[in-house]
Amino acid sequence: MLALPPASQPAPRRQLFVGTAVAGAAGFMLIGGMMATWLKFRADAPVRESLKRGFIKDWMPAKIVVPEVAANVMLLGLLVVCVMAQWAVYSAKRNDRTHTGLALGVTALMSLAIINAQIFIWTQMGVGAKDGAFHSMFYAATGTMTVLLLSGLVYTAVAAFRYLGGRTKEVELVSAHALYWYFLTAAFCAVWFVIYVQK
Amino acid sequence: MTSIETHLPTDVSASTPAIATWLTTADHKKVGRLFIGTSFVGLVAGLVLAILVTFERINADSYQILSDNSVPQVLAAVRLLLTFGTVVPLLLGLSIAVVPLQLGARSNAFPRLAAAGFWTWLTGLGLALASIIGNGGPSGGNSDLVDLYLAGSIVLGLGVLMAATSIAVSVLTTRAPGMGILRAPLFTWSSLVGSLALILTMPVLIGTTVYVYIDHRYARAGFGGNTGVNKWIGWALSQPFSYLLAIPALGIVLDVVPTIGRTRLAQRSAAFGAVGVVAVAALATVTQTSITLPWDGAKFLDNAGTKIADLLPFLLLNVVPVLGLLGVLGLSLLTLKSGKPVISAPLTFVLIGLLGILLGAAAHIVGLVQDAGLSGSIYEAGVYVPITFGAITIAFGGICYWGPKLWGRSISDKAAIPLALLALLAIGLDSIPYYVAGFADQPTGLVNGFSYSGPQDLWNALTCAGFVVMLLASLAFLGLALKSFTSGAVAGNDPWDGTSLEWATSSPPPAENFAGVIVVNSATPLADIKSASSNGKVA
Numbered sequence: 113m114l115a116l117p118p119a120s121q122p123a124p125r126r127q128l129f130v131g132t133a134v135a136g137a138a139g140f141m142l143i144g145g146m147m148a149t150w151l152k153f154r155a156d157a158p159v160r161e162s163l164k165r166g167f168i169k170d171w172m173p174a175k176i177v178v179p180e181v182a183a184n185v186m187l188l189g190l191l192v193v194c195v196m197a198q199w200a201v202y203s204a205k206r207n208d209r210t211h212t213g214l215a216l217g218v219t220a221l222m223s224l225a226i227i228n229a230q231i232f233i234w235t236q237m238g239v240g241a242k243d244g245a246f247h248s249m250f251y252a253a254t255g256t257m258t259v260l261l262l263s264g265l266v267y268t269a270v271a272a273f274r275y276l277g278g279r280t281k282e283v284e285l286v287s288a289h290a291l292y293w294y295f296l297t298a299a300f301c302a303v304w305f306v307i308y309v310q311k
Numbered sequence: 312m313t314s315i316e317t318h319l320p321t322d323v324s325a326s327t328p329a330i331a332t333w334l335t336t337a338d339h340k341k342v343g344r345l346f347i348g349t350s351f352v353g354l355v356a357g358l359v360l361a362i363l364v365t366f367e368r369i370n371a372d373s374y375q376i377l378s379d380n381s382v383p384q385v386l387a388a389v390r391l392l393l394t395f396g397t398v399v400p401l402l403l404g405l406s407i408a409v410v411p412l413q414l415g416a417r418s419n420a421f422p423r424l425a426a427a428g429f430w431t432w433l434t435g436l437g438l439a440l441a442s443i444i445g446n447g448g449p450s451g452g453n454s455d456l457v458d459l460y461l462a463g464s465i466v467l468g469l470g471v472l473m474a475a476t477s478i479a480v481s482v483l484t485t486r487a488p489g490m491g492i493l494r495a496p497l498f499t500w501s502s503l504v505g506s507l508a509l510i511l512t513m514p515v516l517i518g519t520t521v522y523v524y525i526d527h528r529y530a531r532a533g534f535g536g537n538t539g540v541n542k543w544i545g546w547a548l549s550q551p552f553s554y555l556l557a558i559p560a561l562g563i564v565l566d567v568v569p570t571i572g573r574t575r576l577a578q579r580s581a582a583f584g585a586v587g588v589v590a591v592a593a594l595a596t597v598t599q600t601s602i603t604l605p606w607d608g609a610k611f612l613d614n615a616g617t618k619i620a621d622l623l624p625f626l627l628l629n630v631v632p633v634l635g636l637l638g639v640l641g642l643s644l645l646t647l648k649s650g651k652p653v654i655s656a657p658l659t660f661v662l663i664g665l666l667g668i669l670l671g672a673a674a675h676i677v678g679l680v681q682d683a684g685l686s687g688s689i690y691e692a693g694v695y696v697p698i699t700f701g702a703i704t705i706a707f708g709g710i711c712y713w714g715p716k717l718w719g720r721s722i723s724d725k726a727a728i729p730l731a732l733l734a735l736l737a738i739g740l741d742s743i744p745y746y747v748a749g750f751a752d753q754p755t756g757l758v759n760g761f762s763y764s765g766p767q768d769l770w771n772a773l774t775c776a777g778f779v780v781m782l783l784a785s786l787a788f789l790g791l792a793l794k795s796f797t798s799g800a801v802a803g804n805d806p807w808d809g810t811s812l813e814w815a816t817s818s819p820p821p822a823e824n825f826a827g828v829i830v831v832n833s834a835t836p837l838a839d840i841k842s843a844s845s846n847g848k849v850a
Binding site for chain 2: 125126127130131134135137138139141142143144145146149153240241242243244245247248249251252253255256
C-alpha cells in the first residue's frame with residue numbers, strides 16, 4: 113500500500129514582492145552610495161570663477177554641456193512608466209488581460225525610450241571616460257543607472273510573457289514589477305538631481 | 312483501503328552523475344555545503360599567506376621573502392581570503408543550509424538565486440585572486456590585472472548579495488504557520504539581520520568599485536590609480552565591517568547554548584535585541600569609520616563640553632556594539648547557569664569564538680582613541696584577526712552542532728574539543744602581541760624596514776606561531792569533519808535533544824525537508840511536539 117502524499121506547504125507570503133523590495137533596497141543603496149561619492153568629489157573640488165555665477169566648484173569642466181532636456185524627459189518618462197506599471201496592476205487585479213498586456217507593453221516601450229534618451233545624452237556630450245575624473249564618474253554613475261533600467265526592461269518582458277502566456281492569476285508578479293519601477297524612478301530622481309541638476 | 316501515489320518522485324540524482332548533481336543543484340542543503348566546503352580552501356590559503364607575511368616580519372631586515380612591491384598585494388590577498396573567502400561563505404553556507412530547516416520550510420526562497428550566488432561569488436573570488444597572483448590587485452604592477460581585480464571584486468560582491476537576498480527573503484516569507492519573527496530561532500534572526508546588513512552595504516562597495524574600475528581603466532584621474540584601490544574599497548576588508556560579517560555567528564551562539572545547556576534561553580527577547588543592537592550600531596559605524604576620540608588625557612575637564620560632544624557619537628557608534636556583544640555573552644552565561652550544560656564541542660567552540668569577537672571589538676574602541684596613537688600601526692591587525700578567528704571558530708561550532716543534521720553523522724567531542732582550545736590559543740597569539748607591537752609603533756602594511764625598542768622579533772614570532780596554530784587547528788578540524796561525516800557515528804534525528812524545527816526531520820533531511828506542515832505555537836516548537844507526544848496527544 114502506498115502512502116498518501118504529504119500535505120502541501122502553504123504558499124510563501126508574497127515572496128516575489130518581498131524579494132523585489134529587498135532588491136530595490138539594495139539598488140537604492142547602490143545608487144545612493146554612488147551619489148554620495150559623487151558629492152564628496154564635488155565638495156572637495158577647488159573653487160573657480162564663473163562669468164555667470166561668480167565663484168563655483170571647479171568640478172564639471174566648463175566646456176561640457178549636459179543635455180538637460182533629455183535628462184528631464186527621462187525623469188518624466190519614468191513617472192509615466194510608474195503610472196503604466198500601476199495600470200497593469202489595476203487591470204491584472206480585475207483579470208483584464210487586454211489592458212494588462214497593453215499597460216505592460218507601454219511600460220516596455222517607455223523604458224526603451226528612456227534608455228534611448230540616456231544614449232542620446234552620452235553621444236551629445238561628446239566626451240570620453242578617459243578625459244578626467246568628472247567624465248569617468250559621470251559614465252560610471254549613469255552607466256550603472258542604465259544597467260538598472262535595463263534590468264527593469266527585462267523584468268517587464270518577463271512579467272508580460274508570463275502574464276500573457278496564461279498565468280493570469282499571478283497578480284503578485286505584476287505588483288512586484290510595478291514596485292521595481294517605483295524604485296527605479298526614486299533612484300533616477302537622485303541621479304537626476306545630483307548629476308544633471310547639481311552637476 | 313487503497314491510497315494512490317500522486318506526487319512525482321523527487322530524487323532524480325540516481326540517474327545523474329554525482330558531480331553534475333552538485334554542479335547544477337538548487338537544493339539549499341547542498342548549496343550551503345558548497346559554500347562551507349569552499350570556505351575551507353580560502354581559510355587554508357589565507358592562513359598560509361598570513362604565515363608567510365608574519366614570518367617575514369621576524370628579524371625584519373635580515374632576509375626578504377616578499378619583494379617590497381608585492382607586500383600590499385599579499386596583505387590584500389590575506390584579508391580577501393580570510394574575509395570574503397572564509398568568514399562570509401562559512402556563515403552564508405550555514406545560513407542557507409540550516410535556516411530553511413529552522414523555519415519548517417521545504418526550501419529557501421529563490422533557490423536558484425542562492426545557487427547562482429555561490430557560483431558568482433566563487434567566480435569573483437577566483438578572478439580577484441588570479442589577478443593578485445599575476446601582479447594585479449591593490450598597488451599591482453600589471454594594469455590590466457588591476458582592472459581584473461576590480462571586476463572580480465564587483466562579481467564577488469554580486470554573488471554575496473544574491474545569497475544574502477535568498478536568506479533574507481526566506482526568513483521573511485517562508486516561516487511555518489504560527490512562527491512570528493520572535494518565535495524564530497536566534498540563528499534565523501541573526502541570519503536575517505546579517506543578510507540585511509550585507510544587502511545594505513555590499514551595493515555601496517559595488518558602486519564604489521565601479522567608480523574605481525572605470526577611473527582606473529580609462530582616466531586615472533580621481534581615485535589614485537592602482538595605489539588608490541585599497542583606500543577606496545579596503546574598508547570591506549577591515550574593522551568595523553568585520554562586525555557586520557560576524558553577526559550570524561552570534562545567532563549560532565544563542566542557539567547552541569540553550570540546547571547544550573538543556574534549558575530555555577534566558578531573556579529571549581533581550582537576545583533578539585542584543586543581536587539587533589550589534590547590527591544597527593555596526594551598520595552605523597561602517598558609514599562613519601572616521602569617528603575617533605580626541606581625549607587629551609588630563610586636560611579632559613578643561614574642555615568638558617566639547618569633549619562630551621565628541622564622546623557621544625563615539626560611544627554610540629563604537630561602544631554600543633560591544634554592549635550588544637556583552638549582552639550576548641551575559642545571556643549565554645545566564646542560560647548556562649540555569650541549565651545543566653555538558654562540555655561539548657559546539658559549546659566550547661562558540662564560547663571561545665565569542666570571546667575572540669569580544670576581544671577584537673573591545674580593542675577596536677581603544678584603537679580609535681587618538682591619544683593612544685595607534686592609527687596606522689599593526690594594532691589594527693590585532694583588532695581584525697580575533698574578530699575573524701572568533702567568527703570562524705563559532706562557525707566551526709555551528710558545523711559540529713548542525714553537521715549531524717546535514718550529513719547524518721556526528722563529530723566526536725573528544726577529538727574536536729582540543730581543536731577549540733587550539734583556536735583559543737591562536738586568538739590569543741594573534742591579538743595580544745599585535746597590541747603590544749602596536750603600542751610600540753610597529754607600522755601596519757610593512758613587513759621589512761621597521762624597528763622599535765623592545766623585543767620586536769618576539770612579538771612577530773608569536774603572531775606567526777598564532778597563524779600556524781590556527782592553520783593546524785583548521786586542517787585538523789577539516790580532516791575530522793571529513794572523516795566524521797563520511798564514516799562517523801550515525802547521529803539520529805535529534806542528537807542534541809533540540810527544541811527548534813530542524814531537529815524534527817530526519818538526518819540528513821529528505822529533498823523537501825519535511826513530510827508535512829508543522830504549525831508553530833511557541834518559540835520551542837519541537838519541545839511542544841515532544842511534550843504532546845509524551846502526553847499522548849496528537850502533535
